[in-house]
Amino acid sequence: MAIGVSANRLELLQIARAVAQEKMIDEPLVLAAIEEAIQKAARSRYGSELDIRCSIHPKTGEMRLTRHTTVVEEVENDSQQITLDEAKTIDPAAEIGTVFEEELPPIEFGRVASQTAKQVITQKVREAERERQYEEYKDRIGEIVNGVVKRVEYGNAIIDLGKAEGIIRRNDSIPREALQPNDRVRAYIYDVRTEVRGPQIFLSRAHPDFMAALFAQEVPEVYEGIIEIPRVARDPGSRAKIAVISNDNSIDPVGACVGMRGSRVQAVVNELAGEKIDIIPWNPDPATFIVNALQPAEVAKVVLDEENQRIEVVVPDDQLSLAIGRRGQNVRLASQLTGWSIDILTEVEESERRQKEFTERTALFMEALDVDEVIAQLLATEGFTDVEDLAFVELDEIAIIEGFDDATAEEIQTRAKEFLERQAAEQDARRKELGVEDAVLEIAGVTLPMAVKFGEHEVFTVDDLAGMTPDDLRGWYETRDGERVREPGILDGFDVDAADAERMIMRARVAAGWISEDDLPVEEAPAEEAAPVEEMSEEELEAEAGEFDLAALEAEAERLGVDLETLINAGGDETAGGEEDEDK
Numbered sequence: 266m267a268i269g270v271s272a273n274r275l276e277l278l279q280i281a282r283a284v285a286q287e288k289m290i291d292e293p294l295v296l297a298a299i300e301e302a303i304q305k306a307a308r309s310r311y312g313s314e315l316d317i318r319c320s321i322h323p324k325t326g327e328m329r330l331t332r333h334t335t336v337v338e339e340v341e342n343d344s345q346q347i348t349l350d351e352a353k354t355i356d357p358a359a360e361i362g363t364v365f366e367e368e369l370p371p372i373e374f375g376r377v378a379s380q381t382a383k384q385v386i387t388q389k390v391r392e393a394e395r396e397r398q399y400e401e402y403k404d405r406i407g408e409i410v411n412g413v414v415k416r417v418e419y420g421n422a423i424i425d426l427g428k429a430e431g432i433i434r435r436n437d438s439i440p441r442e443a444l445q446p447n448d449r450v451r452a453y454i455y456d457v458r459t460e461v462r463g464p465q466i467f468l469s470r471a472h473p474d475f476m477a478a479l480f481a482q483e484v485p486e487v488y489e490g491i492i493e494i495p496r497v498a499r500d501p502g503s504r505a506k507i508a509v510i511s512n513d514n515s516i517d518p519v520g521a522c523v524g525m526r527g528s529r530v531q532a533v534v535n536e537l538a539g540e541k542i543d544i545i546p547w548n549p550d551p552a553t554f555i556v557n558a559l560q561p562a563e564v565a566k567v568v569l570d571e572e573n574q575r576i577e578v579v580v581p582d583d584q585l586s587l588a589i590g591r592r593g594q595n596v597r598l599a600s601q602l603t604g605w606s607i608d609i610l611t612e613v614e615e616s617e618r619r620q621k622e623f624t625e626r627t628a629l630f631m632e633a634l635d636v637d638e639v640i641a642q643l644l645a646t647e648g649f650t651d652v653e654d655l656a657f658v659e660l661d662e663i664a665i666i667e668g669f670d671d672a673t674a675e676e677i678q679t680r681a682k683e684f685l686e687r688q689a690a691e692q693d694a695r696r697k698e699l700g701v702e703d704a705v706l707e708i709a710g711v712t713l714p715m716a717v718k719f720g721e722h723e724v725f726t727v728d729d730l731a732g733m734t735p736d737d738l739r740g741w742y743e744t745r746d747g748e749r750v751r752e753p754g755i756l757d758g759f760d761v762d763a764a765d766a767e768r769m770i771m772r773a774r775v776a777a778g779w780i781s782e783d784d785l786p787v788e789e790a791p792a793e794e795a796a797p798v799e800e801m802s803e804e805e806l807e808a809e810a811g812e813f814d815l816a817a818l819e820a821e822a823e824r825l826g827v828d829l830e831t832l833i834n835a836g837g838d839e840t841a842g843g844e845e846d847e848d849k
Contacts, residue, residue: 281295281296281299282295293323296321296323298388299321300318300319300320300321301319303319303328303330304317304318304319307319307330307369311332311369312344314342314344314345315332315344315345316332316333316334316335316344316345317330317331317332317333317369318330318331318333319331329368330368330369330370330371331366331367331368331369332366332367332369333345333364333365333366333367334346334347334364334365334367335347335362335363335364335365336348336349336352336359336360336361336362336363336364336365337349337361338361347365349361352365395464396464398428398429398464398466399457399459399464401428401429402429402454402457402464402466403457403464405454405457406454406455406456406457407453407454407455407474407478408453408454408478409451409452409453409454409475409478409479409482410426410431410451410452410454410468411426411449411450411451412424412425412426412427412431412449412450412452412468413425413447413448413449413450414444414445414446414447414448414449414450415430415446416446417444417445417446419435420434420435420438421433421434421435422438422444422450424450424452424468426466429466430466431452431454431466431467431468432465432466432467432468433450433452433468433469433470434467436471437455437467437468437469437470437471437472438469438470438471439470439471439501439502439537439538439540440501440502440503441502441538442470442502442538450470451470451536452468452469452470452475453468453469453470453472453474453475453478454466454467454468455467455468455469455472455474470501470537471499471501471502473497473498473499473505474497476497476499476505476507476533476537476542477494477497477507479532479533479536479537480494480507480522480529480533481494483524483529483530483532483533484521484522484524484529486511486516486518486521487521487522490512491511491512491513491516492509492510492511492512492516492518492521492522493509493510493511493512494507494508494509495508495510495547496508496547496602496603496604497602498598498599498601498602499540499598500594500597500598501537501540502537502538502539502540503540503541503594504540504541504542504543504594504595504598505537505540505541505542505543505598506542506543506544506545506558506598506599506601506602507522507542507543507544507545507602508545508546508547508554508558508602509522509544509545509546509547510546510547518544518546518547519544519545519546522544523544530542530544543560543598545557545558545560545602551569551571551576551603551605552567552569552576554603555567555576555578555599555603555605555607556578558598558599558602558603559578559588559595559596559599559607561587562580562584562587562588562595563580563581563584564578564579564580564584564588565579565580565581565612566578566579566615567579572760572762573606573762574604574605574606575605575606575607575608576605576606576607576608577608577610577615578607578608578609578610579610579611579612579615580609580610580611580612581611581612582611582612582613585609585611588609589609596609623642623645623646626641626644626645626649626650626651627641627642627645628641629641629651629652630644630645630649630652630655633652633680633681633684634652634655634677634680634681634684635680636677636680640677643666643667643668643669644663644666644677647666652681652684652685653681653685655677655678655681656678656681656682656684656685658678660674660675660678661674663677663678689713692713692714692716692717693713695717695720696713696716696717696720699717699720699721699725700720700725701716701717701719701720701724701725702725702726702727704726704727704776705719705724705725705726705727705730705773707776708727708730708769708772708773708776709768709769709772710761710765710768710769710772711730711769714759715756715759718755718756718759719755722755724755727773727776727777728773728777730769730770730773731770731773731774731776731777731779733755733770733773734770735763735766735767735770736754737754737755738754738755738756738761738766738769738770739754739756739757739761739762739763739766740752740753740754740757741754771785771786772785
């Protein structure tokens with residue numbers, strides 16, 4: 266068939282319009298695809314090296330084939346370019362950059378040319394369709410969509426969404442839920458991204474936010490924002506916990522989500538193949554929130570470690586299995602919901618552990634201080650946990666122990682300091698034996714025990730430390746066979762947080778010459794606040810008091826019948842005696 270002026274123009278436009286409507290893309294994109302297909306066929310007819318272009322009028326359907334030649338200073342491709350002198354012979358007004366158009370006659374489309382044109386049009390239309398799908402769905406992440414299962418391949422379900430296709434991968438589906446072709450399904454859009462095969466719409470029925478979105482559909486208060494769902498933890502197909510909070514004190518968030526006779530929560534349960542749902546009231550206090558999250562188990566006591574985001578939960582013996590749950594499900598979901606690592610102990614286990622710690626501290630004090638068991642037990646009972654506490658605490662805190670006096674307290678502290686000195690000497694000898702450089706100890710934050718640990722892990726130089734990462738020092742978590750396993754770090758057992766580890770490594774890199782001081786991150790100093798007088802040290806109080814010593818000021822304050830802070834604020838120099846100052 267000859268395609269040119271003689272072609273059926275209206276039919277060409279009708280075809281373009283029909284394809285655009287069917288694929289839901291713009292008609293100009295279809296016409297552009299047809300133009301490119303005809304250009305490719307024309308180049309195969311007239312020569313692939315030529316610059317041949319096709320244009321189709323969007324109103325009349327008239328088609329033109331033209332060859333374009335550009336005027337340039339130096340010809341590199343004589344099929345598409347000519348010199349200015351040659352151009353002057355054609356048009357005296359020509360200049361560099363002028364483009365000459367030469368109209369070509371219509372071409373006959375053979376079998377090969379027709380097939381090529383068809384492939385080009387199909388490819389361009391498919392690309393336009395994919396672009397349209399991406400633009401339409403990229404802003405719909407977080408929505409629930411309805412679709413029909415088109416096919417199932419290796420556990421992955423392809424979902425027909427009407428205007429596009431999405432995929433529910435095996436790990437995004439609810440376990441033991443077998444989707445079949447033609448099943449109607451609801452799913453959550455959690456990602457839309459462009460890949461080699463085109464835009465991919467990733468759907469999930471196991472995503473935690475899918476449950477939150479379902480509650481937003483079933484509970485008007487959630488949809489309107491009166492009730493918020495800040496956290497969701499799921500074991501898909503089995504059990505879930507959601508945290509809810511109300512912005513209106515008159516509305517009970519748990520009751521609103523449960524609904525009359527459980528109608529609202531039951532609708533969500535039915536959609537999730539019978540997944541049991543615990544609705545937990547959210548609380549800003551971590552301890553209270555964690556206790557709520559462990560429901561239905563009763564908790565006797567909690568001990569928080571805020572720095573490491575860990576909590577120790579003590580439960581009655583008969584509540585242990587309930588708190589842990591089947592295969593650890595209850596405590597695992599509570600940990601996911603709260604973001605804290607949860608250790609569960611029974612009251613008996615906690616008592617045994619406390620007794621063990623007391624015995625270990627007693628033995629430590631007996632050995633380090635060379636004291637008898639009674640004195641060591643008294644120190645452990647008063648809350649001293651190690652020898653360093655005793656060495657640097659105020660003497661008064663030791664002397665106030667029943668049966669102790671100032672001389673006893675001073676002797677205990679002296680022995681504690683001597684023990685630490687011996688221990689430091691031994692550790693320094695061990696460090697040198699291992700081959701750890703002195704320069705490592707000069708890094709801010711590195712202590713002798715740390716240096717020994719470095720040597721045991723073959724970190725001998727500043728360069729070795731500079732090449733570490735915070736995870737190398739503090740440890741990290743890996744998932745193995747579905748279980749979260751912790752890999753120990755070099756400084757396990759030391760009180761080193763992520764910021765301390767990062768700071769130590771960066772200082773080592775400065776010392777090693779890898780970076781300069783200017784490359785270090787700026788650390789904001791905490792705002793200085795005036796400390797209450799009760800919390801000031803003797804040196805600080807003396808500095809505040811000027812020329813008076815602390816004992817004299819305390820005596821003066823007692824004589825005047827005022828507290829020490831009032832006396833200092835009134836001005837120590839003016840209270841040196843005299844009736845006028847007494848009136849003050």
